[in-house]
Amino acid sequence: MADVAAEAHVSVKTVSRVVNHEPGVRPDTAERVRAVIERLGFRRHDGARLMRQGRTYTIALVVEDLANPFYSQVGAAVEREARIRQHQLITASAEGSPSRERAVIEALVSRRVDGIVVVPADESASSDAVLEASSTPIVYMDRPVRGTPRDTVLSDNHGGVRSAVEHLVAHGHRSIAFFGDDPAFWTARQRREAFVATHQGLGLPGTPRVSMGPHTPASVQETLRRWTDGLESVTAVITGNNRITLAVLLAQRELRLPLSLIGYDDFELAALIDPPVTVVHQDPAAMGQKAAQQLFARLLGDESPAQTVVMPTRLIVRASGVRRGVPTR
Amino acid sequence: MADVAAEAHVSVKTVSRVVNHEPGVRPDTAERVRAVIERLGFRRHDGARLMRQGRTYTIALVVEDLANPFYSQVGAAVEREARIRQHQLITASAEGSPSRERAVIEALVSRRVDGIVVVPADESASSDAVLEASSTPIVYMDRPVRGTPRDTVLSDNHGGVRSAVEHLVAHGHRSIAFFGDDPAFWTARQRREAFVATHQGLGLPGTPRVSMGPHTPASVQETLRRWTDGLESVTAVITGNNRITLAVLLAQRELRLPLSLIGYDDFELAALIDPPVTVVHQDPAAMGQKAAQQLFARLLGDESPAQTVVMPTRLIVRASGVRRGVPTR
DNA sequence: TTGAAAGCGGTACCAC
DNA sequence: GTGGTACCGCTTTCAA
Numbered sequence: 001m002a003d004v005a006a007e008a009h010v011s012v013k014t015v016s017r018v019v020n021h022e023p024g025v026r027p028d029t030a031e032r033v034r035a036v037i038e039r040l041g042f043r044r045h046d047g048a049r050l051m052r053q054g055r056t057y058t059i060a061l062v063v064e065d066l067a068n069p070f071y072s073q074v075g076a077a078v079e080r081e082a083r084i085r086q087h088q089l090i091t092a093s094a095e096g097s098p099s100r101e102r103a104v105i106e107a108l109v110s111r112r113v114d115g116i117v118v119v120p121a122d123e124s125a126s127s128d129a130v131l132e133a134s135s136t137p138i139v140y141m142d143r144p145v146r147g148t149p150r151d152t153v154l155s156d157n158h159g160g161v162r163s164a165v166e167h168l169v170a171h172g173h174r175s176i177a178f179f180g181d182d183p184a185f186w187t188a189r190q191r192r193e194a195f196v197a198t199h200q201g202l203g204l205p206g207t208p209r210v211s212m213g214p215h216t217p218a219s220v221q222e223t224l225r226r227w228t229d230g231l232e233s234v235t236a237v238i239t240g241n242n243r244i245t246l247a248v249l250l251a252q253r254e255l256r257l258p259l260s261l262i263g264y265d266d267f268e269l270a271a272l273i274d275p276p277v278t279v280v281h282q283d284p285a286a287m288g289q290k291a292a293q294q295l296f297a298r299l300l301g302d303e304s305p306a307q308t309v310v311m312p313t314r315l316i317v318r319a320s321g322v323r324r325g326v327p328t329r
Numbered sequence: 330m331a332d333v334a335a336e337a338h339v340s341v342k343t344v345s346r347v348v349n350h351e352p353g354v355r356p357d358t359a360e361r362v363r364a365v366i367e368r369l370g371f372r373r374h375d376g377a378r379l380m381r382q383g384r385t386y387t388i389a390l391v392v393e394d395l396a397n398p399f400y401s402q403v404g405a406a407v408e409r410e411a412r413i414r415q416h417q418l419i420t421a422s423a424e425g426s427p428s429r430e431r432a433v434i435e436a437l438v439s440r441r442v443d444g445i446v447v448v449p450a451d452e453s454a455s456s457d458a459v460l461e462a463s464s465t466p467i468v469y470m471d472r473p474v475r476g477t478p479r480d481t482v483l484s485d486n487h488g489g490v491r492s493a494v495e496h497l498v499a500h501g502h503r504s505i506a507f508f509g510d511d512p513a514f515w516t517a518r519q520r521r522e523a524f525v526a527t528h529q530g531l532g533l534p535g536t537p538r539v540s541m542g543p544h545t546p547a548s549v550q551e552t553l554r555r556w557t558d559g560l561e562s563v564t565a566v567i568t569g570n571n572r573i574t575l576a577v578l579l580a581q582r583e584l585r586l587p588l589s590l591i592g593y594d595d596f597e598l599a600a601l602i603d604p605p606v607t608v609v610h611q612d613p614a615a616m617g618q619k620a621a622q623q624l625f626a627r628l629l630g631d632e633s634p635a636q637t638v639v640m641p642t643r644l645i646v647r648a649s650g651v652r653r654g655v656p657t658r
Numbered sequence: 659t660t661g662a663a664a665g666c667g668g669t670a671c672c673a674c
Numbered sequence: 675g676t677g678g679t680a681c682c683g684c685t686t687t688c689a690a
Contacts, residue, residue, distance in 0.1 A: 048667035072401030377683035
């Protein structure tokens, strides 16, 4: 900028005015400056500018794994909200490790990102102190953290599972089982609780049959065999996520079990499986958008108390939820 | 930092030394400084530091759409390489628009990112001048650009299609058709050319049957009907990407056509479709990793001529490639 | 071992 | 309209 100023015989301040389209520069001066800028190939150094202004116009997204479709959809939505507002998005994976998450967040705070959206690795809010000290706005997604209330965007796990159970019951199922993910995950526990509560609430017979992860293809098969081997055979299964849906589909095919099935999370070819798979759809894009909007509201000065938003799920009815008769034994 | 210095009765330079673990500070001085840092909750401002050092320890990835599984896998791989090297990753979507891509890249250059990996929206290298002027290293992915040679990481489109055709021929197919994507895309044209070339190279009878996009479900059905209606009915189809594979599967089911099929790009439940779908697998993670490694090599001073790397594809054989008999008419 | 001062590349503030 | 200068928060350089 100093070079441009010298070359155009004006002060740096005037160059700055031209670059930033500030008023109060004579058109011919501005034109002369612009010509020099063009000739020298000058570009404003945003780092310097932002340092002076104290804002980086950058937000960050911290997730477990960017390649996971759920997170990548969240990422796309957050990036979009950022771009609309002339912000950049830094994405970082914590690979499910709280310590790595903490390190990542500390690095982001050191960079003075304006705000962070994070899908926390656990409920410990391990970087709370750092964030508190730096007063960097943060929005949690998908899972809440303990301690001070924070802005949080969750999915309606309870409602999602309930809609699945009700759909199956409406189609005549009375013996429904649940395959959940590792109970180390908050969402997995939520869905399990929702299943048990709905099971009891609807007065279904017997004790709710539940199998929590981590699962292996072998363990899924074994469990399915057990559940379908006997007088009170299970007639329908609800899964706790995508991966488990896949495992159950495979096991079911292997064992030739005509079980009904409702998966958690939609997947691209759900309509092409035979029968097409009915699923509980969480809307990751909507969740990401909501989280970003909440974050930007804070950046714009919203000082209201931290709020938790629960996003609705939607049951996408295909065909796998209808009664398929008693399993062959 | 000035605050810390004042509080610890040392100069800012000494604080700087402590923060950066530079030698030449007496242990007790360092300890005193550390105590103050702790008490004041001081964090080094990386923006200021990086400005002084002239490097941002940040790279960027520009793609069409982060939610697309191909790109999100690339993104995860690039982020991983960045994280390993203590860099941050800024991700940006250009939504397939060359002008938006240009704007995004200009913003990144203004931020002085150390380097950029980009999946270009078209072949025009629209931001070439900007990048050239700023001498920001860039690595192109998936598609080449015209003009000055640049570091580029491509997938072996020709080999991928050839392996598909050969697989079908090995299973007795002689009448094979190709559903490509919009020829506006370089990869779509590559794959079409590869199909035609292989078709002729293997001496298959007749003119290669090819339908290029953009496709709609209706157009795909119509084309399939035409291709299977007559004496020289097509017995196998190769698709140009994921989306088209899906469209063909749907149309095929609708029309009850027992066509063999090989899809381009693997997808999660390919093994669960009936019959399980054989696909040409490009390895997006490997491509992203390679591109990032190439970029970091440049950042470390590699001055060798621009190179183009072609990553191999892999045919994942399931069952949809075998002969399924003459279509019902 | 420690510190003073210049400077990175801009912007804020105020004078002219 | 335009310019001078302090300053953002840190590192670099060099002197003490």
